[in-house]
Amino acid sequence: MKLIIAIIQPYKLEEVKNELYKSEVNLITVSEVLGHGRQKGVTEVYRGAKETGNLLRKIRLEIAVNDNYLEPTIQAIIRGAKTQETGDGKIFVLDLKECVRIRTEERGSVAIG
């Protein structure tokens, strides 16, 4: 079992979601996060003062998958989020030790899907 954490551009969320559905990955958690980016992002200006803080808005996806779903999920995220510009984001893959479905107390790979 793997836990995929992906950081993507906020405006790419819809496309990534669509690609994930196509790959039959339906269970995702989404949150809005701030992070240090290497790119400039979209400038914000308030009463003439340019916003120069380098925390940029991103979307963070968390997806737990069984091993055979790992590569299709990664490919789906790439298809949805890639523009080849700086700031497209990153995908992290972590080993997942356990997964419990609260309702049934099932554990392991049956609990993921």
Add this chain to the structure above:
Amino acid sequence: MNSGDTAWVLISSALVLLTTPALAFFYGGMVRRKNVLSVLMQCFIIICVLSIQWVLIGYSLSFAPSKGFWGGLQWLGLNGVGLEPYADYAGTIPHQAFMIFQAMFAIITPALIIGAFAERMKFSAFLIFTLLWATFVYDPLCHWVWGIGGWLRNMGALDFAGGTVVHINAGIAALVTAIVLGRRSNLDKNVPTPHNMPFVVLGTALLWFGWFGFNAGSALAANGLAVNAFVVTHTAAAAAGLSWALIEWIRNGKPTIFGVCSGAVAGLVAITPAAGFVGVVPAIIIGLLVSVFCFVAVTVIKPLFGYDDSLDAFGVHCVGGIWGALATGLFASKLVNPAGANGLFFGNPKQFLIQLATVGVTVVYTAVITFIIYKLVDRFIGMRVDEKTEAIGLDLTQHHERAYTVLE
């Protein structure tokens, strides 16, 4: 000159001005949060731009006596529009009080159209489109219906506070722009939900409040007619809000606050042309029925044809406005307003036909000219933002601002 009348018209002018920021919140709550500032901005910049347009050319093109396409040019730059009454429009208030009251109508009307093209129009194109639309659609139509020498006015059309000039007019323009601009991207997979429903409620409350200036102010005096307009306006809005909630309750199982708000606004729209000509019972009927028509328009007709009238500017303002204009031809009574006319139910079927003709003229004229203006601006600078801009949102891309922070 009457000080009570003058005071009431000035207060009413301020009330009608408030309806534009109220509309901004009504619409702003309905869009996704990445676009809320763009809607507020469009409403506010209209106040700025059209106020200037109005005092320089708009008032003269609309109200200066003339039998032509526009009003005359004699009042350009408010030349000759002074502090003495101009009896043909309002005999007891300064001419400038009438002028500034009408300015607020000229502002709110193009603002209503925003509901159709929200979330996808380029700001620069929007500005040019709005200015042209005010000059070539609103000003002539306003002249025909309300101006001295206007041919629809001479034909006997009844439009107390702008059902035709404001609501049908803006509503038809909304439908045309929604169709030619096309649907928002990704609409089928992801139905956009209103990002801030309390804003919608706040906007509705302020619209309701401001509408008393709209309708009761259109009596242009602090008199019985103003009171009648006030009472029927309030009653129709209440009936329509209730009626929309009941329709939802029966059809969908639960009434929604969004529904009550939509109904209340539809009721305000529908009573607008009738407010000075009908009594309380017709007002209730007008209110109860308008929600039925508008509900069908936004939940059945819109999905059927697939145009993306984002915030239902057509479905509420045009449909509600047409019902109001026709209902005026049904329920108008000289017992309410001796200066008006009787409608079909009071023995004068001709009035209904006049109302029908006025609606027809407005729909055709506005649709054609709006289409031409749209195509013209589209040709030169492009009306629609590109897909990436639309995905990022208009707040950041058009204005370099965003409404909400994540952290302090």
